[in-house]
Amino acid sequence: MKSVPKAPDQLPLISARERATGLKSLRQEAAHCKNCDLWRNATQTVFGVGSPKAKVMLVGEQPGDMEDRKGLPFVGPAGRILDEALVLAGIDRSEVYVTNAVKHFKWTPAERGKRRIHKKPRQSEIQACRPWLDAELAAVQPDVLVCLGATAAQAILGAKFRVTQSRGKWIESPLASRVLATVHPSSILRAQDDESRNTQMQAFIADLRVVADALKQSKKAA
Numbered sequence: 001m002k003s004v005p006k007a008p009d010q011l012p013l014i015s016a017r018e019r020a021t022g023l024k025s026l027r028q029e030a031a032h033c034k035n036c037d038l039w040r041n042a043t044q045t046v047f048g049v050g051s052p053k054a055k056v057m058l059v060g061e062q063p064g065d066m067e068d069r070k071g072l073p074f075v076g077p078a079g080r081i082l083d084e085a086l087v088l089a090g091i092d093r094s095e096v097y098v099t100n101a102v103k104h105f106k107w108t109p110a111e112r113g114k115r116r117i118h119k120k121p122r123q124s125e126i127q128a129c130r131p132w133l134d135a136e137l138a139a140v141q142p143d144v145l146v147c148l149g150a151t152a153a154q155a156i157l158g159a160k161f162r163v164t165q166s167r168g169k170w171i172e173s174p175l176a177s178r179v180l181a182t183v184h185p186s187s188i189l190r191a192q193d194d195e196s197r198n199t200q201m202q203a204f205i206a207d208l209r210v211v212a213d214a215l216k217q218s219k220k221a222a
Helices: 018-032 065-071 077-089 123-140 150-157 185-189 194-221
Strands: 056-060 096-100 108-109 116-118 144-148 178-182
Touching: 018 123, 056 123, 056 150, 065 077, 065 116, 077 194, 096 108, 096 123, 123 150, 123 185, 144 150, 150 178, 178 194, 185 194
Parallel strands: 056 096, 056 144, 144 178
Antiparallel strands: 108 116
16 A cells, blocks of 8 residues: 555545445555555455444454454354353443454464464564555444454554553543453453453453443444
């Protein structure tokens, strides 16, 4: 992409049809992205999905192995955790747009077997993908922006941001009316035992309920 679109608060309101058309064009353009070298080892670009009228945008780190194969974000094990948490938090999936800070799967081969192991993206790779994320924000114009995990939060809110210190709290940002950070659902999968996994899941759901409550308040005020 040649330029970074303006933040949503600097843009005029656009219709749902214009948003859908804009996202379709962005998805087609992103399919050929070579802004960094990650495309070389990835199966395909994994762009965001969801309603162009979505009230909430969820941003993770990058696609995983399953996402890379299917070309869709959050369709693997972490995606199942996210879907379950959204239901339990009372957030309608049709009101959510999901995407990642990085659009290509960065991986390293396992020492044994054919597994592809997730590898954290470098700052330069995150920056190379930033125009796509900004374009998605400009197209969808969500009321609430949720950062899932440290990589997404620091990419959007700055390198000094710490999810452990500010999770579940509203953060001021020009990118959306309300911005919140929480853990990435993959962290719940890495819990040491069932008890720890359940505790982390409940905390994750509690963070998403903050979002659900904000959506309810917005509907009442409308």
